[in-house]
Amino acid sequence: MARTDFARLLDEAQRLGKPIEPLTSLEPQLSVAQAYAIQNELVALRVGRGEKVAGLKMGLTSKAKMEQMGVRSPIFAVLTDKMERPCGGVLELAGSIHPKAEPEIGFRLARDINGRVTAEEALAACDAVCAAMDILDSRYRDFKFTLPDVIADNASCFGFVLGPWHPVPSMAGLSALRMTLSLNGKVVSAGSSEAIYGHPAQSLAALCSLLADSGRFLKRGSVVLAGAASPAVALKAGNRVEVSVEGLGAAVIDVR
Numbered sequence: 001m002a003r004t005d006f007a008r009l010l011d012e013a014q015r016l017g018k019p020i021e022p023l024t025s026l027e028p029q030l031s032v033a034q035a036y037a038i039q040n041e042l043v044a045l046r047v048g049r050g051e052k053v054a055g056l057k058m059g060l061t062s063k064a065k066m067e068q069m070g071v072r073s074p075i076f077a078v079l080t081d082k083m084e085r086p087c088g089g090v091l092e093l094a095g096s097i098h099p100k101a102e103p104e105i106g107f108r109l110a111r112d113i114n115g116r117v118t119a120e121e122a123l124a125a126c127d128a129v130c131a132a133m134d135i136l137d138s139r140y141r142d143f144k145f146t147l148p149d150v151i152a153d154n155a156s157c158f159g160f161v162l163g164p165w166h167p168v169p170s171m172a173g174l175s176a177l178r179m180t181l182s183l184n185g186k187v188v189s190a191g192s193s194e195a196i197y198g199h200p201a202q203s204l205a206a207l208c209s210l211l212a213d214s215g216r217f218l219k220r221g222s223v224v225l226a227g228a229a230s231p232a233v234a235l236k237a238g239n240r241v242e243v244s245v246e247g248l249g250a251a252v253i254d255v256r
């Protein structure tokens, strides 16, 4: 199958809310580079329907997530404006397959980063940070996939919520913040920001390297989610979901 066919398959699964078999069950030799090409096509289909690219996210940047998903390599994916839900708003589950949420930190880029940088340089290019919630919904049956599958599926992106923006702390000030995700007031997933690639700004720097590898760069104004510090949790209608990050406030959504 051509990459446009794979992208259409994933796009349709997302729009119909119907799971599909992993692409690697049809094409066992699917490479990481081919998977990113499919991801590109998939995003192009969304952009073709009027969505705008809002930023990027890193995924599988913590040991907890690698173990939860059985995939041991960090990946990136594209966030669009349509995926964003306002903090304090409502997340409709209609049309989703098996949604989950996870606790993250978000960055906002004050300028382009083109090429490889250190974590300090990446952080210096940001003008704000926030508590963030990544909402996942793998298009694959039973949320099961291999590395190329999840890359092609835009790293299971479904939605995201950003808490209020805060001034950028120092490297030390971001290094070991307690991060929690609670459902109806009960903490169900918790970790430390250092679980994210050693430091969330290190994840940002790793994203710049991954982009540079494919001739791309991080654009000014982009939002970047650095990856979850602890496992994703299944969502149900009636849940009030809150991600809280020490010193950075909270991102909240009500699930219907």
Ligand code: OOG
Residues within 6 Å of the ligand: 057, 058, 059, 060, 061, 062, 065, 069, 102, 134, 136, 138, 150, 155, 156, 226, 227, 228, 232
């Ligand atoms: C893939 C996306 C991983 C993260 O923060 O680790 C991710 C998945 O777990 O379905 O967003």
Ligand code: MG
Residues within 6 Å of the ligand: 057, 058, 059, 102, 104, 134, 225, 227, 228
């Ligand atoms: Mg995530």
